[in-house]
Amino acid sequence: MLLYYILSVPNRYSMITLRGVVSVSTAGFNSDYVTWKNWEADQFGRFSLLDARYFALETGIRAVPQARVLEIGFGNGAFLGWLHNQGIEVYAVEANPALVAQATRLLGGGRAFAALEAAELTPFAGTFSHVIAFDVMEHVPLENVVPMLTRIRELLRPGGRCVLRFPNGDSPFGRINQHGDPTHVTTLGAERIAFLARRAVLEVQAVRAPALPCHGVGLLRGARRLGILVSRGIIERVVGTLYFGGRRIPMDPNYTAVLRRPEALGVDRATGAA
Numbered sequence: 001m002l003l004y005y006i007l008s009v010p011n012r013y014s015m016i017t018l019r020g021v022v023s024v025s026t027a028g029f030n031s032d033y034v035t036w037k038n039w040e041a042d043q044f045g046r047f048s049l050l051d052a053r054y055f056a057l058e059t060g061i062r063a064v065p066q067a068r069v070l071e072i073g074f075g076n077g078a079f080l081g082w083l084h085n086q087g088i089e090v091y092a093v094e095a096n097p098a099l100v101a102q103a104t105r106l107l108g109g110g111r112a113f114a115a116l117e118a119a120e121l122t123p124f125a126g127t128f129s130h131v132i133a134f135d136v137m138e139h140v141p142l143e144n145v146v147p148m149l150t151r152i153r154e155l156l157r158p159g160g161r162c163v164l165r166f167p168n169g170d171s172p173f174g175r176i177n178q179h180g181d182p183t184h185v186t187t188l189g190a191e192r193i194a195f196l197a198r199r200a201v202l203e204v205q206a207v208r209a210p211a212l213p214c215h216g217v218g219l220l221r222g223a224r225r226l227g228i229l230v231s232r233g234i235i236e237r238v239v240g241t242l243y244f245g246g247r248r249i250p251m252d253p254n255y256t257a258v259l260r261r262p263e264a265l266g267v268d269r270a271t272g273a274a
Contacts, residue, residue: 044102045081053213055082059163061130063087070128073136077103116151128155137166138184149200156261164257165210171251193257202259209252
């Protein structure tokens with residue numbers, strides 16, 4: 001997703017760092033990337049039944065009065081559209097001005113922002129039940145991951161959850177996702193994301209394979225997916241036994257990490273940060 005344009009070290013594709021240290025023009029790259037991704041304006045915010053099943057199972061978000069969700073790097077807005085359709089209070093961050101404008105038309109004014117550090121987001125600090133970033137972290141240079149996660153922790157309410165999806169750096173099958181996009185700059189595995197999350201004073205609840213809904217997707221598709229899950233489980237156990245001392249490592253092309261803001265913030269032992 002286009003959070004790459006928000007969080008980047010100086011190079012010929014850079015736009016703005018997390019803290020605003022660098023601002024480099026990349027006129028033309030925005031439109032090139034959107035065209036390459038096939039994000040059509042008339043498809044913004046649309047989602048399929050399969051998308052809806054996935055979003056619900058992956059994030060665990062329900063339409064309850066306490067839900068307030070921020071999506072970072074929303075791209076063509078499928079998840080935003082699903083949240084909006086559920087009647088959930090939703091906000092969004094995306095650096096591409098055209099996409100921000102489309103999100104504003106979908107969500108209304110004061111809901112879409114061009115940067116995670118936008119001043120307009122500051123009044124919402126400590127109020128989000130969920131922060132979601134699908135296919136974003138691989139765009140973030142390694143040195144900016146902890147500052148980004150720290151900002152996410154600041155925005156979450158105590159006990160709030162952050163759900164990240166990114167290419168699986170522990171699997172050979174993650175390479176097609178990691179290396180297929182020229183704007184991907186960081187490879188993340190389970191241990192690396194856990195280490196970085198702890199430095200940002202976030203609890204790691206899970207680093208797992210993404211959800212693959214088997215119910216409500218049609219009988220044949222559901223049966224096929226169930227077979228896939230069983231087969232993957234067998235393969236992962238065999239590989240774990242042969243190579244990793246019995247440790248099972250997901251081989252899926254992507255990982256999902258679920259992080260949580262502690263109810264009470266202590267001092268992180270690794271950084272000394274509160």
